[in-house]
Amino acid sequence: MKHKLLSLIFVLTCLIGAASAQERQVSGKVTSVADGTPLSGVSVLVVGASSATQTDASGNYSISVNGNATLNFSFVGYASKRVSVGNNTTLNVQLESDETSLEEVVVTGYGVRLIKDLTGSQSRVSGDKLAKEPSLSFDQALSGKMAGVQVGSSGGTLGDGVSVRIRGINSISSSSLPLYIIDGVPMNTVENTNVFNSGNGTRFNPLAMINSNDIESIEVLKDASAAVLYGSRAANGVILINTKRGKKGTTNIAFDSKTTFSRPAKMLDMLGAEDFMAISNEKISNASKYFGGVTEIARESDVDGDGIDDRTNWLDEVYRNGIGYDNSVSISGGQEKANYFGSVRYLDQKGILENNSLKTGQVRLNTDINPVKWLKTGMSLSYSKTQNNGVLTDRYVNGVTVSALQAFPTMAFSNPANSTGYNLGSNGYLTYGNNTRVVNGTNLVGGNIAHPYAASALQLNQNTPEQLLGNVYAEINPIQGLKISSKYGIDYLNNYEHQYAHPLIGGLGMSYNGMVQDNIRYRNQWVWQNYANYDRSFGVHRISATLGMESQFTKERQVYAGGNDFSDTFFTDLIDGTYTGAVPGTSEVMLWSGGTLFSTGLQSYFGRVGYVFNDKYLAEVAFRSDAFSGFGLNSRWGSFPSVSLGWVASNEDFLKDVEWLDYLKVRGSYGKVGNSRGVSAYAARTLYGGGAYTTLNGFSATQMGNADLQWETSKKLDVGVDFNILNNRLNFVVDYYNNDISGLILNATPPSTVGVPGGSIETNIGSMKNSGIEFTVNANTMTREDFTWTTSLNFTTVNNEVTSLVTEGADMVDGASVASVGRRLGTYKLIKWKGVDSQTGDPMWYTADGGYKTYNQADKSWTYTDADDVTSAVQSGVGGSDAQYLDESGLPKYYGALDNNFTYKNIDFGFSLVYTGGFSIYNSTRASLLSNYFVNNGSEILDRWTAPGQQTDVPKLYMTETAANQTSTRFLEKGDFLRMRTISLGYTFKDLSRWGISNLRLYGQVYNAFVITGYSGQDPEVSLNRNNTNIAIGVDNRSVPQPRTYTLGLNISLQ
């Protein structure tokens, strides 16, 4: 680059100081016809003379000529041009591309295709749209960008996973995440780098390791025709990530800088101190006969010794304003025989949760070299490292979002008597001051409450992932139209996980007198692809074909070590001699080490032939054959074929005269693809593994195999229409899709009495259907001088029906949700809530037979009232058999987005709305906020029943009573929402070229500006498909709310 700058200075000097020779000086600028970008490195020579020069970085040249000379401009990839100078001293030239394939091409599986030849359903989003958003990982930024692609937002914990669903959920027990391919090479299928707490501790999404500024475009392959070349992994759709590469003849330096400020968008409304005390004492008073007549448990305390009653707003203590800095620089360019793209990014983010922060550094270098005409080689290489300081939140007993909701507002934050300074008791949990926690041997709190702040401040839940992603390739072009390629790619994903529990914090730290657990995970994957592409036109016939093979090998090793009983709280790592490892209270030593090791292999052959006649009739057949080591010996190989047809009707003579119609293509495809994502390495085998019994070594059965285990099969039908009207001002894409999925790999559970290891056997047994409509319209809504307005709208519907499962009549149950034959996946099956008896304040539920049962809280007994209103005492309450199927599911029926972008002179403004509807959420958070234990409550509890005749939905309070809050329709709510996802405003400074700046844009963006929803919880989207569960899709359980993020950004390009 320096060289370029120097030459620029040199040229400028020449321009100023020259003009002294006898010969004339001619100068000018060479640009590209297509987009007007300056071309650098164009050779300029005087025909018939020996003088020659090259254009500089800005496309400028200057050359001496005699008389009426002719200049020849030549540049690789462009048609040469001869221009007579005449009397001109300035001569600007535009060069036209000479590559016919530069009619727009698009990246598909194992090659590129002409867009106009596509017969499958494929959507694209350009990288700059993703990079603008404050999301840590690009997958979250895909939200709303394309029809058929649904992205569930993660909450406000940094690095949390994102669920991406293409055309509905296409699996039940296996993963339904798509396959990610970067620069042609499949990536590791890891959804969470972290393993502690079975993935319910801190989570980290490895896709956050990719710099979204590096992404040129993303292609989403949705139907069988588009995705079939990925065979056994294509059923959930395929996402192709194409990173940026240098363009020949250009040089560009880009600098992107973002500063983000974030806040929790919504927080739960909790009781204040006075209400809390009144409610708590009401709970015990109402139940005092079970508690020895005690009527007061909540009292004022002064634990922190400041002379005033203790008050703490725990939510304020655990949430904060987040701030983030994200800076990246890229340099790209190209000469005739080589091009390059290099980038560096550094990001430093502090999350909305206290003690949650993340730093990441990313570098990339992409190069392509074509030393001789018939050979092209290159590489893509990126390295990324992140330091994530996580915080345990929901799904964890001592998680900060659980304890901050339970902690009393009348508790102290600090206690000078504790050596940590925090209000911690001798058991490492919050102390209760003058509150009464135990009555008659019953713990009214229901356990202990962790100090919400100290738990994250004094302990560590870190992970440090590293990823080296790269590939090298060679492509030879022996005869016209034929390209033979070999590509070798690696994805080395390592993660170091580090957990430290403080000895003065209750839980592991106190149990083990300080504890450290470390896990190192190495997951190394290589892929070798060899394939040939042939593309050639013969008159009106165009043929394209692909044939190839691919081998993939993945090996994962985990090594685990830990230590406890540390000599001092100074030590928070495994340092020789700083811990004993003793089981507290004994001379025995804990064994804190272990690990796992496994590998998988995938061997594949694939091919494709496409034929186009007269640019009107298109046909394509394709296949892939895969063998996966995890599957049974009886069924290791699978074949995946597809066929597709297209008709460009607008090229027919009879439509040529239709003025308003500019383009019309009808296409259809049918094919079979598979899903093997999430299948474990030796899933098909019967295995014995380690079964040590204290100091005796042993073996015990670990898995019962199934030699017939194979992929889930998805037969996909797609019929689509693409059409442009009104002078291409409106562009429509409409698709109907139908996925018929069979052989779902279910963890088939035989009766428990069989006692199989793990309780289940992976079996291809279920089936399911997804169908729907996708609709996209892109419009140049208005174009005036200085003003443009573009609109983009997309809409997707998802119909789903489970058609068979393991055992006839038996649902697969996950909490309140089921997979049930004949019903939508994620259908709720719940006991129906009848309400509160206005005379007694007791809760009532409907029974399966149409009567109802009332729970008499005062004497803990049940009555049953039949359809004739006759009431009798019964022994037992409502139960599983009273649960009824509801016509409501956690799986949305429709979703989509609306984008509008406006530019006026130098100002740009845009907003993006996303919406999702037709689903319900089980608000488990609300149930826990209405707890009858001695914990803090949500403000809804103020509506509790207190006097006969009162109409309310909150029953009379009784200490430790749980029946009223049991799972029922009481906590089921509609989840439909409309979110103002982004609003952005930018200003672009033009005419800065004299400073060497080709573009400078300043912008501001609000992410998650507001949500319109009837849902009463924090956010209707956060829990949607959390942890990629396929059945309990919409359960909200004390998750971290989504942030609202304000971004200030700057983009500068130098050329």
Added chain:
Amino acid sequence: MKNIKKYFACILVASATFVSCENQIFEEPYSSLSPSDIFSDPSRVEKAAVGMYDALQNPEYLGGRALIYADIRGIDCGNPTYFGDIPSFTSLNSSNGTVGLAWTAAYRTINESNLFVKNITANSGVVSAEKEKQFIAEAKFIRSLSYFYLVNLWAQPYGFTAGATHLGVPLVLTSSDAPFSPENQIPRNTVKEVYDQMIKDLEEAVVDLPASSATPTLSSVARATKGAAYGLLARINLYKKDYAKALEYANKVEALKVFQLNASPAEGFDTYITPENIFSVAHNGGDNPNTNHALGQHYAPTQRADIQIDPKYVALMSVTDLRRTELVKEANGAFWTAKYTRVSDWAPIMRYSEILLIKAEALANIASGVDANAVALVNQVRSRSKASTIAPATKAELVAAILNERRIELAFEGQGLFEFLRTGRNLPAHSVVPEYKFGNGLLVFPLPLNDVQRNPKLVQNEGY
């Protein structure tokens, strides 16, 4: 020259295209062996026998939780809210996941024994005949022990109907090769059939089990011995109210002359391997770290501290009783048992003091008046803990005193609720739990709803 290079490169790539890498990328597992790898090698077979105890150590079942459920549904643990509806009875239903896990774990343990017997029988002769017999006997002991807690947690007690003809639990005695076969939809056997099977297994096993040891070792306490089988037979017969048999087997334990009470009641919980410990499920810092299910995690105030003990239990003992001074702690405003203080504590299945009390109860019930030997046995147990001796005036007083002594001595060792059920007594009101009359369906666990759905032959317990 240029063309030669071109074609050379072409051939290279083309040949690579058709070379399969299948052999290089499909590897055998590193972490597991196949059943045939195991049962063809004598040293591996011995380890597979140990593996049955690893299965017995299942944290959801006899690793600790099965004992906890019996006690928190008794009267001496208040209402430990950590366990949700399990101790409070009223809202417990067949969808309860925790109960389902325990049921599944019980049958998982049973299957490991059945599978072992099936594999070792099919590969007979790999180990010596003597060892083969011993391992099969151990398998039967484990199966019998697993059924004991299963039938008592999920079915009404033996005395619920005359002849125990009411529903027990399904008896699964072989490991199935075809898990999804309808043959595995086994109905519930009667309680009598389950007891008969447990007794048959133990009577067969006791012949081939190793002798118990007067100088106990890890294997003599943590693996099945003759003493453990006789002891369990004594307990099972006591639960059947077959006092003669209970007495017979208690005497057989005594006759081994290897067991005795320790000087302190705490010793057996502290060092685990003592002449008082007949059988325990062992744990150590190696095979069960960081578990949320360990007895010590739940009971110890310095650990998770989920289970406090009721002040009324503490009041049963005089202030000088060693079980009061050494085995009860006061912390955080509550009482706690000191039987379990560490994450690696063993699960004590049977101690010698229980044998003495079984013998006392059998003698007391057989006798028409006050049996002096029974009184002596109770006093033997009490004296060890420096408690005052008893001198009951009537048979009824003696029986009550024995039950009271069992409540004190065996508390939190997994028989709390069973003590009421087997003797036909109502479960008294305690903490927030009202009285439950003998025979109430809610006193036994529901069968997991999932299993009832998968196996239509399973009849749900009354009240669920």
